[in-house]
Amino acid sequence: MNDPTPVRTYLGVPLYRPRVAFFEFSSCEGCQLQILNNEATLLDFLSLVEVVNFREAMKERSDDYEIALVEGSITRGDETGRLKKIREKAKVLVALGSCACFGGVNQLKNRFGLDWVKKEVYGDSPIETEYVRPLEDIVKVDLKIFGCPVKKEEVENIIINIAIGKAIVHPKYPICTECKANENICLFDLGEPCLGPITRGGCNSWCPNSRFGCWGCRGPAEDTNIEQMKKIMKEHGFSEDTILDRLECFGGFSSYAQELRKK
Amino acid sequence: MIFRVFDKDELKKLFNVMVSANKVIGPVEIGRDRDNKPIYAFNEVKSFDSVRLDYTTTKLPAKRYFLPFKENLATFSLDADDWQKKVDYNIDRPFIFFGLHACDINALNKLDKVLLGSIYPMPYYAAKRENMFIIGLDCTPQPYCFCRSMGADTALHGFDMFITDVGDLYFVEILSDTAFNFLKNIKTAEPVEDDHIQYMKVVSEKNKKFTTHVDTTDLTKILDMEFQSDVWKQWGEQCLACGTCSKVCPTCYCYGVEETIDINLHGAKKTKFLYSCNLIDFAEVAGGHNFRPERHSRLKYRYYHKHRGFVEAYEESLCVGCGRCGEACLAGITVPEVIASVRGEAG
Ligand code: SF4
Ligand code: SF4
Ligand code: SF4
Ligand code: SF4
Ligand code: SF4
DSSP states (O other): OOOOOOOEEEEEEEOOEHHHHHEEEEEEEEEHHHHHHHHHHHHHHHHHSSSOOOTTTOOBOOSSSSSEEESSBBBBBBHHHHHHHHHOSSSSSEEEHHHHOOOGGGGGGGSHHHHHHHHHTTTSOOOOOOOOOGGGGOOOEEEEEOOOOOOOHHHHHHHHHHHTTOOOOOOOSHHHHHHHHTTTTTTTTTTOOOTTTOOOOOOOHHHHHHTTTOOOOTTTTTSOHHHHHHHHHTTOOOOOHHHHHOOOOTTTTTHHHHHHHHH | EEEEEETTTHHHHHHHHHHSSSSSEEEEEEEETTTHHHEEEEESSGGGGGGOOOOOOSSSSSGGSSOOOOEEEEEEEEESEEEEEOOOOOOOOOOEEEOOHHHHHHHEEEEHHHHSSSSOHHHHHHHTTTEEEEEEEOOOOOOOOOOOTTTTTSSSSOOEEEEEEEEEEEEEESSSHHHHHHHHHOOOEOOOHHHHHHHHHHHHHHTTOOOOOOOTTTTTHHHHHHOOOOHEEEEEEHHHOOOOOHHHHHHHOOOOEEEEOTTTSSEEEEEEEETTSSSTTTTTTTSBBBBEEEEOOOOOOHHHHIIIIIHHSSSSOSSSOHHHHHOOOOOOOOHHHHHHHHHHHHH
């Protein structure tokens, strides 16, 4: 991709334009699509960073990059090697989306034996597959961008902050904080389950805004009261399986879910 | 104060006069909960028939009209070597509030003390507040209401007129010229002795209906003595640190400010958003130190601000007893229970 614009300035100060590469492992590529999706701001986005590798958007590839945005989880042996190489080259490695951060929907298969999974999915022509792991199981991750998919506004803000050298902070509070500010009717009032009280905010209560309970795709908030969440689900008549299904869906709560399963 | 009475049919006429030239906010039903009970909210109303005069408590106070959950404080336009700031108080016309209960009016009176009465009044609030015309409406105490314990069951000021249903008639207290002039549009009468008697009867009937009480005697002292009490830890174990209690509270005003830059680098924004002392990083300072990392200490300070600090500063508590926080808290933490538990320790 050609350099679309000259170096940008912010209040007269020229900005350093980092070289960015996108990579994907086992994923649906939905997170990368979110970034491409925003046509109105795409050119501005591209003027802040120099994209040298983005399979979904361009043919050219380069191994000379500073920031690697890595989507997907690790589920095959060869992926491990590739990820380690990316880590060696990148100054900053960003886990993009819930698959990269926690394993994502893919890690659902970890509940079952690998033989069963292979047979169920690939039938008589099995392929190599391992238990699903998030990036940080294998390499050091410098920054996580949560969400399934990530929210483009959030990614854009992060890129702006990287460009102007501002600290990147994620919300530490749970979804309920945003949900109340959006004046939604609480799903529990409507008789629906929701993981909003324990899930990290930042999506602007995306699902409850459309009257869907949260499934916890952004993983746990920073002060998570899982015991109380369990009680609330029970009091509202939801089974242990209902909460487990949600806790296990994206992998962010896997340690909590394992605890629950043990009991 | 001037009193009048008017026929029930006249209220619709009054509404129609008001709505013809103003934006009217009133209680409406926005849905039904799982028990088929109505869910109320303060929304803009265009027709009298959608106003639910019999509403109980709205899930959220009318906060969005005077303390928006999210508000743009300033926008900046940035050029190569210059920048300009634009401030907007985000109010373009007055609002008529058609039917606020006494607790919500008292909540505004309390907010005024902090946000208007301090050395640095908050202009964003002041601009909206000056553009509020308030019609109060009497109510029926619900099982969670404890406004009477907090001295907030009647409003003495902070409204333009206050309407009480006294059977066949509405009894109205008038506090402002504007209200008096509005009432010229409908047929009203001077109340007679019987109307006064009827009004007193309605008030005393209402007072009998309170089932939840909070003992506030010596509460500031008791809170001081029970600072280290274990009951706080028990409540802390239940708390989800979700901030819902502050969001639904008509008197909570804490906020955070965020500065963001547009992706084209030509604009920037300063945004205010309401926060809560129960959230994990409420007392986190630059450098990362958190003065209240534990849930129980944050929950405790919410009670200390409302029932101790504020009382010491203003001789009244920062709680009107509307019961919204307890109703909305998924963990079932209610003000009456928390305070009773703290008092229990003392007694
Ligand atoms: S709908 Fe979910 S996120 Fe919203 S307040 Fe209720 S529990 Fe919290
Ligand atoms: S509401 Fe929950 S499941 Fe939905 S996007 Fe946000 S974190 Fe993910
Ligand atoms: S007291 Fe209830 S509403 Fe308030 S933060 Fe704790 S759990 Fe949330
Ligand atoms: S603390 Fe609770 S009861 Fe008191 S005013 Fe706030 S929401 Fe109402
Ligand atoms: S400190 Fe807590 S209780 Fe007090 S106004 Fe702020 S959010 Fe409300």
